[in-house]
Amino acid sequence: MKKLVLVILLFFLPFFDHVDAKELSQKEIYEKRMHLYKKTEAATKIPWYYIAAVDQFERSIRYVRKDLPRPGDIVGYYVPSEHWTGPLNPDPNDHNPITLSLFNGIGLDGNGDGKADKQNGEDLLFTLANYLSEYGVNDQAFRIAIWDYYKRDQTVGSIMVNARLYRNFNRVDLDEKAFPIPKGYNYSFKNTWGDRRGWGGRRIHEGTDIFAGYGAPVRAVAYGVVELKGWNKYGGWRVGIRDLNNTYHYYAHLNGFSKGLKIGDIVSPGQVIGSVGSSGYGPPGTSGKFPPHLHFGMYKDNGKNEWSFDPYPHLSQWERQERSKK
Numbered sequence: 001m002k003k004l005v006l007v008i009l010l011f012f013l014p015f016f017d018h019v020d021a022k023e024l025s026q027k028e029i030y031e032k033r034m035h036l037y038k039k040t041e042a043a044t045k046i047p048w049y050y051i052a053a054v055d056q057f058e059r060s061i062r063y064v065r066k067d068l069p070r071p072g073d074i075v076g077y078y079v080p081s082e083h084w085t086g087p088l089n090p091d092p093n094d095h096n097p098i099t100l101s102l103f104n105g106i107g108l109d110g111n112g113d114g115k116a117d118k119q120n121g122e123d124l125l126f127t128l129a130n131y132l133s134e135y136g137v138n139d140q141a142f143r144i145a146i147w148d149y150y151k152r153d154q155t156v157g158s159i160m161v162n163a164r165l166y167r168n169f170n171r172v173d174l175d176e177k178a179f180p181i182p183k184g185y186n187y188s189f190k191n192t193w194g195d196r197r198g199w200g201g202r203r204i205h206e207g208t209d210i211f212a213g214y215g216a217p218v219r220a221v222a223y224g225v226v227e228l229k230g231w232n233k234y235g236g237w238r239v240g241i242r243d244l245n246n247t248y249h250y251y252a253h254l255n256g257f258s259k260g261l262k263i264g265d266i267v268s269p270g271q272v273i274g275s276v277g278s279s280g281y282g283p284p285g286t287s288g289k290f291p292p293h294l295h296f297g298m299y300k301d302n303g304k305n306e307w308s309f310d311p312y313p314h315l316s317q318w319e320r321q322e323r324s325k326k
């Protein structure tokens with residue numbers, strides 16, 4: 001029954017999207033976003049990648065949070081009414097900049113139409129940049145600003161990842177993906193999500209196992225920043241990489257890491273980060289307790305907590321996309 005409901009949902013979802021009158025291509029969406037980020041930078045002197053970093057974080061959590069509205073095409077940054085208009089403001093739809101300020105609402109008028117409209121992208125990003133500018137214009141100041149705003153370490157970390165990626169690549173269209181094992185290497189995988197795991201107490205399998213030979217290259221699947229690297233008694237030698245959607249990718253049982261790879265490194269899809277092995281299930285260096293494979297896990301953070309989800313459909317999709325490439 002659950003499956004049937006899901007199938008029906010998947011079937012109808014695209015039609016709901018079509019209800020929005022004008023449709024923009026992904027390319028147009030990225031262009032419009034970048035344009036607005038640059039415009040806000042010009043008006044406030046806050047570098048676009050800081051604005052984009054927060055905007056993208058908010059967009060990513062709105063897709064997985066039931067208490068937040070879905071984001072529109074261009075701007076992801078969301079401000080609850082009471083924060084925008086002020087906690088004691090009797091009018092939750094107040095958009096008069098003077099009364100907002102009187103009630104300690106943060107909302108500002110960015111596009112000069114005399115209204116501070118929390119539905120208007122330009123007003124939203126101007127308000128955000130104005131908040132950031134109170135702290136200064138460097139990574140340290142930015143970090144403190146977002147800590148004061150969100151008061152959560154993981155959120156600060158995720159937003160810093162976004163800022164680093166946007167600054168490094170100087171663009172927002174960074175959703176290219178790669179399958180972790182390159183073409184030309186033998187591998188096999190099936191859906192092993194949720195299988196029982198015996199070693200080290202009762203656990204369920206939070207990932208997909210991709211079986212391949214020792215030493216087969218393991219590649220980053222997305223643009224991201226290395227958040228974790230080292231040994232763990234379950235995962236052996238492993239790497240964790242967070243992407244722009246606040247998704248954490250976990251690569252375990254590696255034979256070794258790519259030379260020079262370190263925590264904080266920026267990686268691109270297809271970049272080799274290590275090789276397939278059978279490390280784990282014991283003290284550092286333990287290997288060979290099971291056939292060599294890449295354990296690949298995906299974790300989603302929604303700004304409150306993090307959970308693992310099934311990477312299998314994504315792996316299949318990336319594999320298909322790569323096979324269709326010339």
Ligand SMILES: [Zn+2]
Pocket residue numbers: 205207208209294295296
């Ligand atoms: Zn596994």
